[in-house]
Amino acid sequence: MTQEFTKELKPAYTVMTVMEEAARCLLCHDAPCSAACPAHTDPARFIRSVRFRNFKGAAETVRKNNALGAVCARVCPTERYCAEACSRCGIDKPIDISGIQRFVTDFEDKVGMKILEKGEDNGKKVAIIGSGPGGIQAAADLLKLGYAVDVYEKDELPGGLLRKAIPEYRLPNAVVASEIAKVQAIGANLILGCEVGKDITMDELKEKYDAVLVDVGIGEPQILDMFEGNEYAVPSVTFLKELSDKQGDVELPDNAVVIGGGDSAMDASASLKILGVQNVTNFTRKELVDFRASKEELEIARAMGVTIMDGYAPVAVDGKTVTFRHRKLNSEVKIEADLIVLAVGQGTKAGELGIDMVKNEVAADGCYLGDNVFAAGDLVKGDKTVVYAVKKGKEAAAAIDAYLGGK
Ligand SMILES: Cc1cc2nc3c(=O)[nH]c(=O)nc-3n(C[C@H](O)[C@H](O)[C@H](O)COP(=O)(O)OP(=O)(O)OC[C@H]3O[C@@H](n4cnc5c(N)ncnc54)[C@H](O)[C@@H]3O)c2cc1C
Ligand code: SF4
Structure with a gap:
């Protein structure tokens, strides 16, 4: 193991430094940072909790909304989202929202909080193809709504590009594993080393499950x-x-x-x-x-x-x-x-699963693909970032719930 490669490059806040950073927040009314998060994380709310040393409350705000809260805290390009919108930009520099979020989610792990809860069993089951952030977020939301969820992943380890592409000095594999473990703890059943289209067919999944969510991403290697x-x-x-x-x-x-x-x-x-x-x-x-x-x-x-x-x-x-x-x-x-x-872009094999594609995106406008099939993550139109994959995972879970007669 090469230590420099696996050691996180950006230092973490301590209690003292995180309090200092949180003290710079203007606690804006109708906070623009919160409105700018594609995944609807509410920085204004969790930073306010941090200001009052309510780290548990802050962790609840992050985790209940985003099953990949610790991942987003490390890799979200916040300069395009919450930090760009931060009112403090007009004074000096934006609040380090992701740094504070990282402190909060690290705290959650250190004290062993169990925030996610499975909903009452509704007797319906959903298959998710791919264990990237879109698939994991959708799994968390569906489990909260009472669905049984099986996640099919062709690799031997889950996490998609979070684990196999983003280097450990930015995003330790242990953080990815810990996020996924929280979703497993409320019932996500990971079926690893199983490639849909080879080891099991799409038709079999459509038959066996009430709904199928395709989240195979655009991570296939390409070459000029x-x-x-x-x-x-x-x-x-x-x-x-x-x-x-x-x-x-x-x-x-x-x-x-x-x-x-x-x-x-x-x-x-x-x-x-x-x-x-x-x-x-x-x-x-x-x-x-x-x-x-x-x-x-x-x-x-x-x-x-x-x-x-x-x-x-x-x-x-x-x-x-x-x-x-x-x-x-x-x-x-x-x-x-x-x-x-x-590093000239990646491709997808979603087309091989019978999905109608236009280049690397589903042809459908939105996440519903017809029959009982849905899509999430990078496959769906929109930014190709983790926070967008989380957003699309949430939208797909809500659409599946509506399709299957939920609220
Ligand atoms: C090098 C690199 C660095 C990046 N850095 C950042 C960053 O700093 N910040 C950021 O926000 N975004 C970053 N991204 C983009 C981000 O990783 C993606 O937007 C995000 O991972 C997409 O998530 P997804 O849910 O679509 O699934 P993916 O992460 O693409 O995962 C899809 C999963 O599906 C599995 N799968 C595929 N086909 C099948 C099949 N037939 N059966 C079963 N399983 C299958 C794959 O093995 C994979 O695990 C980066 C991407 C790369 C390549
Ligand atoms: S916009 Fe910036 S200053 Fe205002 S609440 Fe959000 S983080 Fe704090």
């Missing part, structure tokens, strides 16, 4: 045509999964090139640096101002010493030598690398 068959090239999600499985204990190159400008690219680049690779160069078609990766991820990669070449796209490859050309400038760069990580 010019790198097909190149022994030095690997898709970023494949590379990050290997790092996660082996806790960073992998064979390392001297020089690495990472292609792409999103979360995946930043995670692969920063991971390589943390593990000690000397030269890591990131090439991306987008210019820095249009970067898709979150501000925090970009900052981590830069702080680690990743060289970022923005505005460059690959135009040719010969073994380990890649040629990049700038999109606007008359500039070409040739670089040699022992490892070429391709």
